[in-house]
Amino acid sequence: MKKIFLFIFCLFIFNNSAEALVEVDITRGNLDPLPIAVSPLYVESGSIDIKEGDKIIKNVGEKISEVIEVNFKRSGLFNPLKKDSFVQKPDIVHVKPRFEDWRLIKAQALVTGKVTVSEEKLRVEFRLWDVIAAKEMVALAFSTTPNNWRRVAHIISDKVYQRLTGEEGYFDTRIIYVAESGPKTQRYKKLAIMDQDGANVKYLTLGNELVLTPRFSPKNQLVTYLSYFRNLPRVYLLDIETGVQEVVGDFPGMTFAPRFSPDGEKIIMSFAKDGNSDIYTMNLKTRVVEKITDHTSIDTSPSYSPDGKYIAFNSDRSGLQQIYVMRSDGSNVKRITFGKGLYGTPVWSPRGDLIAFTKVHKGRFYIGVMRTDGSGERLLTENYYQEAPSWSPNGRVLIFYRETKADSDGKGFSAKLWSIDLTGYNERLIETETDGSDPSWSSLLSK
Amino acid sequence: MVSLTNLRKYLVVVLAGIALTACATQGKKGSNIAGDVYTGNETVEYLATGVKDRVFFATNKSTLTTASRDTLRKQAAWMRKKSKLKFTIEGHADERGTREYNLALGERRANAVKDYLMTYGISGSRLNVISYGKERPVNSGSNPLAWSQNRRSVTVKAQ
Numbered sequence: 001m002k003k004i005f006l007f008i009f010c011l012f013i014f015n016n017s018a019e020a021l022v023e024v025d026i027t028r029g030n031l032d033p034l035p036i037a038v039s040p041l042y043v044e045s046g047s048i049d050i051k052e053g054d055k056i057i058k059n060v061g062e063k064i065s066e067v068i069e070v071n072f073k074r075s076g077l078f079n080p081l082k083k084d085s086f087v088q089k090p091d092i093v094h095v096k097p098r099f100e101d102w103r104l105i106k107a108q109a110l111v112t113g114k115v116t117v118s119e120e121k122l123r124v125e126f127r128l129w130d131v132i133a134a135k136e137m138v139a140l141a142f143s144t145t146p147n148n149w150r151r152v153a154h155i156i157s158d159k160v161y162q163r164l165t166g167e168e169g170y171f172d173t174r175i176i177y178v179a180e181s182g183p184k185t186q187r188y189k190k191l192a193i194m195d196q197d198g199a200n201v202k203y204l205t206l207g208n209e210l211v212l213t214p215r216f217s218p219k220n221q222l223v224t225y226l227s228y229f230r231n232l233p234r235v236y237l238l239d240i241e242t243g244v245q246e247v248v249g250d251f252p253g254m255t256f257a258p259r260f261s262p263d264g265e266k267i268i269m270s271f272a273k274d275g276n277s278d279i280y281t282m283n284l285k286t287r288v289v290e291k292i293t294d295h296t297s298i299d300t301s302p303s304y305s306p307d308g309k310y311i312a313f314n315s316d317r318s319g320l321q322q323i324y325v326m327r328s329d330g331s332n333v334k335r336i337t338f339g340k341g342l343y344g345t346p347v348w349s350p351r352g353d354l355i356a357f358t359k360v361h362k363g364r365f366y367i368g369v370m371r372t373d374g375s376g377e378r379l380l381t382e383n384y385y386q387e388a389p390s391w392s393p394n395g396r397v398l399i400f401y402r403e404t405k406a407d408s409d410g411k412g413f414s415a416k417l418w419s420i421d422l423t424g425y426n427e428r429l430i431e432t433e434t435d436g437s438d439p440s441w442s443s444l445l446s447k
Numbered sequence: 448m449v450s451l452t453n454l455r456k457y458l459v460v461v462l463a464g465i466a467l468t469a470c471a472t473q474g475k476k477g478s479n480i481a482g483d484v485y486t487g488n489e490t491v492e493y494l495a496t497g498v499k500d501r502v503f504f505a506t507n508k509s510t511l512t513t514a515s516r517d518t519l520r521k522q523a524a525w526m527r528k529k530s531k532l533k534f535t536i537e538g539h540a541d542e543r544g545t546r547e548y549n550l551a552l553g554e555r556r557a558n559a560v561k562d563y564l565m566t567y568g569i570s571g572s573r574l575n576v577i578s579y580g581k582e583r584p585v586n587s588g589s590n591p592l593a594w595s596q597n598r599r600s601v602t603v604k605a606q
Contacts, residue, residue: 213546213547274558298551300550301547314547
């Protein structure tokens with residue numbers, strides 16, 4: 001993916017939060033999505049059509065507004081109104097909205113904009129309007145290359161989300177996951193990345209060997225994952241841009257469950273030898289390896305707190321899988337789960353306040369969250385089989401995967417990606433062209 | 448000529464035999480699983496005559512049952528005769544657990560087998576271990592029988 005060339009210079013930024021009548025509360029289940037009108041962006045005359053491979057994008061202004069609408073709809077917080085009820089044309093509304101027209105169709109917020117497309121550059125202006133107060137709330141302009149028109153839509157979505165909820169958005173992100181196919185007994189797996197709305201799917205490996213549990217680096221340039229290349233299960237690093245893969249370290253046994261440290265300098269993972277799995281880190285620059293846990297139990301699925309000071313992990317040192325927290329040097333290990341059932345796959349929220357997990361109890365699988373001391377356990381969803389939640393960068397949405405029951409011939413089996421809000425609402429299937437598992441969410445691409 | 452009393456005894460024996468066979472039939476609920484460990488012969492292959500290639504485990508466990516140890520003693524005896532051969536010991540788990548923990552559990556199971564074979568004189572340098580976690584089930588069903596057949600450690604001749 002080409003590096004995007006992004007200028008953001010602000011025309012006006014209104015910070016009317018005290019006076020704005022339009023706002024969205026994302027801390028509670030939202031049964032009343034905010035009606036928002038997204039006008040197609042006006043395309044400045046003289047603009048050219050965008051070439052995308054062998055396709056031609058005509059009217060990118062309309063396409064951008066459609067991507068924004070899908071983002072809003074899927075968030076569960078906004079209700080994008082149907083375009084056929086819009087009275088004002090895109091060019092006029094961007095300059096001077098007639099708020100009465102928009103109030104008539106019950107819009108509370110309005111997004112308008114303008115794009116100019118030349119061979120090298122896509123320039124965008126957009127405005128967010130408070131229809132009720134009849135005021136401009138946000139006005140921004142920026143430039144990028146024409147092939148980044150989808151990211152333009154995601155950035156606008158994030159700015160609107162941020163202005164209306166007070167929280168950072170999560171639309172300008174990608175998901176990495178394992179694309180699966182084939183019979184259960186001989187599953188064919190490839191690493192795949194896609195935009196969070198499912199567009200721009202790219203396969204990073206060929207499927208000749210098993211690949212599992214991929215994670216992005218904090219700046220999203222690298223991926224770490226487990227590969228069974230040459231029948232030796234080891235943690236690898238992959239550079240998304242160059243496609244170059246390298247094995248992490250020189251371990252005389254299986255390494256697995258890899259993640260990056262929050263500063264991107266280390267890989268943390270499990271190393272299994274002689275029936276015991278402990279957690280290790282390796283510094284990617286110095287190549288120095290450190291042993292973090294030292295116990296005869298299985299220690300795996302490590303997850304750093306966002307400040308890098310603590311690690312949550314999965315251990316069966318008390319007999320069955322439970323979640324523990326320790327300092328990042330391995331000291332001060334504390335068990336935090338004491339409820340009925342097994343606990344696994346701890347993931348520390350990017351907000352630092354919660355740990356999401358998988359719980360197994362009486363043959364059912366749960367995705368849940370708890371405070372970092374283990375209190376306040378809240379189960380969000382129950383299923384025949386689901387696991388491995390991953391946080392959106394704003395700590396408000398979890399993506400995970402589910403598998404279905406198969407009959408004795410293996411028929412009926414499928415693995416799919418799902419998401420759910422932290423509130424427990426807006427449970428949603430994420431469409432992928434193949435089956436999918438092990439999803440992991442990137443950080444915001446523009447950071 | 449069979450007398451009536453003998454006929455009755457004969458019938459009882461036959462009926463008991465049918466009942467026992469019925470209990471041992473595949474697919475019947477709870478059959479071929481004892482203490483959560485698969486005890487049947489489906490999916491089992493043989494390294495040599497009388498030498499089974501695999502042992503089975505209870506959920507979340509890597510302990511060897513008496514039957515498993517018997518299988519492994521037979522494997523070791525055969526391995527001692529074939530001193531030039533090397534082996535890969537695969538560890539597997541069922542699908543009813545989280546993926547990463549299952550990778551570790553498979554490795555623990557394979558090592559339990561390797562350790563036991565080594566106590567019967569097989570050099571560790573002949574035994575390579577690999578875990579497949581839950582990635583390579585032998586039975587693709589979603590039922591307790593399938594899961595018990597998938598909780599296994601398989602000894603494979605190295606290529």
